[in-house]
Amino acid sequence: MLKSVQALPRILLAPLQRGLQRVFGADLNPMYHLGALTIFFFWVVLVSGIYVFVFFETSIFGAYRTVEYLTHDQWYLGGVMRSLHRYASDAAIVTLALHMLVEFSAGRYRGARWFSWFTGIPLLWMVFPLGITGYWLVWDQLAQYIALATSELLDALPIFTDPMARNFLTPDSLSDRFFTLLAFLHLIGIPIFLVFGIWFHLLRLSRARVNPPLRLAIGSLAMLLALSLLRPALSHAPADLGIAPRDLAFDWFYLLPYPLLDGGSPLLFWAVLVGFSMLLSLLPLLPPLRRAPPARVDPGNCNGCGRCFADCPFSAVTLRPRSDTSRHPTIAVVDPELCTACGICAGSCPSSTPFRSLEQLVSGIDMPAFPIRDIRSQSRIALDALQAPVKVLVYGCDHGIDVHAYNAAGVAAISLPCTGNLPPAFIEYALRREGADGVFVTGCQCGDCFFRQGNQWTDERVAGVREPHLRGNVDAQRVHIVWGAASDGAQVRRELDAFIERLRRMNSDSQATTAHG
Template identity: 55%
Template sequence: MIALLQTIGRWLLEPLRRLLERGFGPRLNPLNHLGALNIYFFWVVLVSGIWLFIFFETSVAGAYASVEYLTHEQWYLGGVMRSLHRYASDAAIITLVLHMLREFAYDRHRGMRWFSWVTGIPLLWLVIPLGITGYWLVWDQLGWYVALTSAELMDALPIFSESMARNFLSDAALSDRFFTLMAFMHLIGLPLFLVFGIWLHVLRINGPRINPPRALMAGSLAAMVVLSFVFPAVSQGQVDMSTVPDSLGLDWYYLLVYPLAKAWSPGWVWGLLVGFSLLLCALPWVAPMRGKSPAHVDLDNCNGCARCADDCPFGAITMQPRSDGQAYEIEAVVDPALCMSCGLCTGACPTATPFRRHSDLVPGIDMPDLEAAALRESILQAAAKLEGERRILVFGCQENAQSRRMKAVVNDAETAILDVICSGHLPPPFVDFILSRDLADGIVVAGCPGGDCQYRFGTEWTSLRMARQRDPHLRKRVDSARLALAWEDRWHGCRDLPDVVAALRATLPAAGQPGEPSAPRQPRRALRHALAAAAYAVFFALVAWLSVWPRFHLIDAGHAMVSLSFSHAGQRVRECRTLTQEELDKLPPNMRKPQDCPRERLPIRVLFAVNDATLFEGTLAPTGLWNDGSANLYRRLEVPAGTQELFIGMSEREGADGFDYSLAQVVDLGPGQHVVVEFDSERGAFEFRRE
């Protein structure tokens, strides 16, 4: 099942990757920088949020007015900042979800990567509330709905003794301290935890890339600025708690589950969220990764150069004091719990050279599953079978599906395909060995599609090594024109790996035939820029569309809303008893009370009906550890508009017939009207409040 889901995910992502690659090229493909783009969008959110907070008033009366001032009076700066704040927040959700989907689809969530995967799940629980509290601060109709529904969800948790949702049914119940608290949570509290969570998320990653390429940053920012002018973010009307808006433009990126609260109970919504989160956390162990042998250090050949530690993508190699008494100061030590068996360390080892003949080919660090000596032997065997004047050896990553497919497609005598664990597993001396010994006329290193290495740095380190910019680098005597790194821009015009092989073969000289001097034709720069601009336009159009559409209807057409909201303490489980003087004398002086009253109270029974049709009936237990508190009721109900007879009754005694308190009243309800049913404990009477 997991493999099927991953296959479906790759089917969806691969066409998108190839399409984006035509406009951005492999190096700038946004799909290769989703994590870094996500962090960049949060930087935009932070900077724009600071500007908005300068003008924001943390009060019930001033919150909406200050946001409206920024949107309309200061539209040229404050309005743009508000729109940037909104759209960068939504773009962050898209990149976050795509990042998770991509890591899962390409099987990058198991093995030692479980830590980054599992620590990424709580980031969702921080990012979503961060966006939700931002909508509260605007305090328009959408902010009121978000606050009310959020409070209803919180009421389902056994944390609060009284209903939070009751605070959002009238202006009198809401204070300025609420906006001060929300501003603190939105600007300081949640962001601090988010920063810590991101640090924890990349803790086990060596050299994490938290900044995308500058071209992507500039393009994304420019697209968001254009969108801010074309489709600015606006409020959805001032809060009026006496009416329910006909419909709201929900930000579906953050409020996706909120409509479920209309159809489901809060408990079911929490069950869905918690269950889905636990399922995501369990994915690394649902289908455990097949065990691979970790890298092995041979101290007789390790000189402590630390190149393997520098190139390890997952921080599995550390340099520690020498343990064998040799003259070198340090040695490489591999942590098997962190090693992904990618082979990049072998590719970085200066002793992994196939030219060694007088001693066994044993590098300072090697991969037991595919040793350097075995790789050299497979090269010699494959080269011996090659025929023709343009012989090519292809090195394909074991994780590269194209390499596996090519073995079934390419069967000519001029081509041989060999496996390496990763492109970075191939040491540059092996390329020199093949070409200088005339074992082949050209070499193709496949790598992962689009340069998106399964082991993070395989394609990047290989490009730098072959370009003689990173040790161990390719020797100058090697003709780089006879080497094709399939993920590089030079071969961008090729559709797949067989095309790269054919393109390289065309550039190789044969007897009496000069090779073509150039690589495959690249897409025109103007066309690439047009495709990139179209990609930005489509992405941010999607951002804007799902930030307000489709609209959500809070209640059905032609209906009003009635909120039952009150607290009341039921009768004690038994009547108070007056103590005799003899009983009082037996008690300590500080405990002598004239009456003995039990703490525990009885539950209350409530019934609400419209035109004699019962819409709610229930028995409410008292709160408190000793069942000595008030019983609380909060419930939202839809009632048809028009003239209706409302009835509310409450009994505070066990087994009593009828009701101790009740109110029946004919009410003319307009469509969208909001009526709150309250109980005044001092007067002992119900009230149908319509503000």
């Protein structure tokens, strides 16, 4: 049932994701940087908002006048800043909604990752009031409508001793102090809580990506600037509490619920809102995830090098002083509540080498469900069973393409929890010790790793820029890495076939050289 529900947004978003992939490539695909883009748009909102506030007058008559001055008299800068403020706010809602849908459809909200999902729900309660109060401050007829509708919503709750709606009955009932309070909430109060909320949201992620790639950020900003110039944000007529607002142009990103409230019950609205928030909060438990056993440290083989600590994407590994008689001062310690059982730590451990002569290979840190010794034994068995002239060992991941579909007379596939679980020494081991002609590595799409950084660490280890690295004496032409989404099986298959053909030519050339030698 859950997988069917998760599949729906995945199917709906797949064409958008593929289209953006063709245009921007994997590194700059906005779908892989939605969280960072949301934060970037908030920065744009902040900078443009500060400029607007410099000229803004927090009074009943001054609010509308100063916004109109910026829009028309100072259109070349103030008007652009106002429009940029509007469109960046809308863009943040779009990327925020997409971010939630993508994480839900990918299943990246359960188990040890429940904390980031759960702490993201209150951010929604901050972002929407922030946008609504911004519209309110313009004090045009749309702001008047929002003020009346919001006051009816708040009056349904036992918050105020006097009905808030009384402030909007006549022009004389509203004072400048109300605008000062509103400006404080919009400019200082809510943003402060939002900043702390984002920090809390990212607390359990190591090296959280809070900035999108520079080219993507520049392109996004250029798009917003172009939209601000071509379609500047405009105000309605000034607010007049003596008339009922009509013919309003809505910002549906922030104000969608308001037309639905006309003639409806405010209490029903709050019930739906609270119920939906509770449903989102409980999603990680519907049903509870069957978690794999967390990583386990073997004190006798851990030298406290810190590679697992450096590579863990979820801050589940720490280094602490040892209490035994070992000559190494520190030892890795795993927090089982934070561990996602990705195996990246085992892939980074210097003792996770298949060349060790121990039959019962034990690593300094390992995964109980699929230890390094099992990866070695499966690699041996898989290669021994191959009968074709060209033998290729494929390593994939459980959250990417189903590599078992590639099994053939000359191809053996092993699926890991994450490709970051693969120590680079296994590539050399398969080529030099077990007779493989080539090693093919695949996994989640670049930038969209289920465990955040598995494919990045694999790329860097194989390239020799991250420890443990693939030794330089390994023939790079016999190693091929291709990243792809679960739906890219056919494309990866073509890459695998081309790799096998290349190996066949290399073997033929090598045999010809030997014969003429």
